[in-house]
Amino acid sequence: MGHKKHIRFNAFDMNCITHLSPGLWRYPGDQALKYKDIEYWQNVARIAEKGLFDAIFIADVLGVYDIYNGDDEAALRGAVQTPVNDPVQLAAIGAAVTKHLGFGITAGVPFEHPFPFARRLSTLDHLTKGRVGWNIVTGYLPSANAQMGTKELPHDERYEVADEYLEVIYKLLEGSWEDDAVILDRQNGQFANSAKIHHIGHKGKYFDVPGIHVCEPSIQRTPVLFQAGNSPRGMRFAAENAEAIFISPISKEYTKTAVKQIRNELIKAGRDPHSAKIYALATIITDENQKLAEAKHKDLLSYVNEEGSLVLNSGWLGENLGKYNLDDPLTEITSNAMIGKVKEFAESRTDEGKTWTLRELIKIAGIGALGNKIIGGKKEVCDTLQELIEYSDADGFNLAYATTPGSFEDVVEFIVPELQKRGVYQESYTEGSLRHKLFGNGDRLPSSHRGAKYRVGGEKSTIDDYANSGRTKK
Numbered sequence: 084m085g086h087k088k089h090i091r092f093n094a095f096d097m098n099c100i101t102h103l104s105p106g107l108w109r110y111p112g113d114q115a116l117k118y119k120d121i122e123y124w125q126n127v128a129r130i131a132e133k134g135l136f137d138a139i140f141i142a143d144v145l146g147v148y149d150i151y152n153g154d155d156e157a158a159l160r161g162a163v164q165t166p167v168n169d170p171v172q173l174a175a176i177g178a179a180v181t182k183h184l185g186f187g188i189t190a191g192v193p194f195e196h197p198f199p200f201a202r203r204l205s206t207l208d209h210l211t212k213g214r215v216g217w218n219i220v221t222g223y224l225p226s227a228n229a230q231m232g233t234k235e236l237p238h239d240e241r242y243e244v245a246d247e248y249l250e251v252i253y254k255l256l257e258g259s260w261e262d263d264a265v266i267l268d269r270q271n272g273q274f275a276n277s278a279k280i281h282h283i284g285h286k287g288k289y290f291d292v293p294g295i296h297v298c299e300p301s302i303q304r305t306p307v308l309f310q311a312g313n314s315p316r317g318m319r320f321a322a323e324n325a326e327a328i329f330i331s332p333i334s335k336e337y338t339k340t341a342v343k344q345i346r347n348e349l350i351k352a353g354r355d356p357h358s359a360k361i362y363a364l365a366t367i368i369t370d371e372n373q374k375l376a377e378a379k380h381k382d383l384l385s386y387v388n389e390e391g392s393l394v395l396n397s398g399w400l401g402e403n404l405g406k407y408n409l410d411d412p413l414t415e416i417t418s419n420a421m422i423g424k425v426k427e428f429a430e431s432r433t434d435e436g437k438t439w440t441l442r443e444l445i446k447i448a449g450i451g452a453l454g455n456k457i458i459g460g461k462k463e464v465c466d467t468l469q470e471l472i473e474y475s476d477a478d479g480f481n482l483a484y485a486t487t488p489g490s491f492e493d494v495v496e497f498i499v500p501e502l503q504k505r506g507v508y509q510e511s512y513t514e515g516s517l518r519h520k521l522f523g524n525g526d527r528l529p530s531s532h533r534g535a536k537y538r539v540g541g542e543k544s545t546i547d548d549y550a551n552s553g554r555t556k557k
């Protein structure tokens with residue numbers, strides 16, 4: 084018998100009341116309204132670590148979902164990802180009460196210059212002792228650009244900006260401070276050897292960043308890189324940069340298709356096809372047995388806010404779904420938003436083999452959005468998880484919740500022990516950074532990664548210590 088592939092979990096969350104299950108904040112025992120409390124987030128972190136999850140993956144948008152019916156009223160009525168607080172602080176808050184859990188924070192490249200953002204990343208990596216990841220997003224809500232007073236770029240150009248943004252980040256985090264720059268010479272009063280701290284000299288189409296990184300090197304330097312691009316351009320960007328890739332396929336078959344596409348893109352980018360972990364979106368509704376799980380699911384469905392679901396999907400698709408009839412096909416949408424998701428609707432079928440219509444969308448999207456819904460007792464759920472991993476070649480799941488933290492608690496109580504019993508889930512954490520936990524090859528980006536090429540002496544380093552820096556050649 085061959086080695087059984089371990090299944091990996093992230094808790095998929097957002098610093099808001101409604102993430103992916105509109106209306107469920109009203110469910111008895113749900114604690115989503117505590118999202119403003121430190122204690123709430125620390126509790127979620129403790130639950131995830133108890134379940135040996137890889138990370139809490141914290142989503143984010145900067146903007147309001149106002150595509151549905153052309154305004155933001157429905158989003159505000161249902162608290163649909165609005166209000167939404169900043170995700171970055173949650174990493175430090177959660178790290179304070181955990182030892183191993185990773186924290187993947189989402190931040191969009193259009194909305195913060197890479198120079199201060201690099202400092203935020205280094206700060207988090209220091210505070211979490213190397214347990215931070217960054218989910219790189221390019222933005223898809225026009226309302227965010229409107230609030231920033233900037234023009235929304237065409238879809239593929241957003242990735243061109245992201246490419247250069249990453250280049251600056253790599254230069255700052257990997258190529259500014261040498262490993263032995265900090266000398267701590269107390270006798271001579273020298274904290275660092277300035278000759279080993281370099282001005283990156285970046286001049287590009289979108290950014291000019293001439294100077295040094297203002298933080299000393301952290302454990303990972305560059306955080307673990309998460310990405311969720313599913314358009315052709317997005318997949319290429321993910322393949323060139325990402326170490327953990329998030330997919331949200333709307334059918335079992337498309338899960339397999341998406342994983343295969345990503346593995347092929349990794350090969351095209353000159354990387355090993357398994358050099359990035361692929362996590363598929365899933366929502367698990369479970370209990371002691373199948374009957375109780377199905378009853379729980381039925382009860383949960385009675386709280387779903389269908390309008391809220393349409394608000395979310397209108398934002399993702401870049402199309403006002405309020406103008407559609409229930410049996411209108413969702414196959415001819417054109418979009419500047421998540422065009423990969425639009426393509427999915429056009430090219431895939433439901434698990435029942437039907438064309439995607441608004442009716443079929445509503446049927447599955449109320450709880451956990453468009454990812455896999457897995458409902459059952461521990462045996463049924465674990466059978467399905469194993470089958471999906473074997474069929475698709477994904478590495479694990481980003482677990483969305485129906486209720487918080489109840490859904491995560493159920494997975495930890497019922498599912499994790501059963502997967503461990505079957506030998507397909509880790510029994511303990513590996514020591515070290517998040518990157519080392521995921522790949523077992525140390526804290527730093529591997530030498531084969533794009534980011535390594537920007538280190539001192541690397542083929543893409545642009546170090547210029549003497550131009551406009553105040554330094555002089557000796």
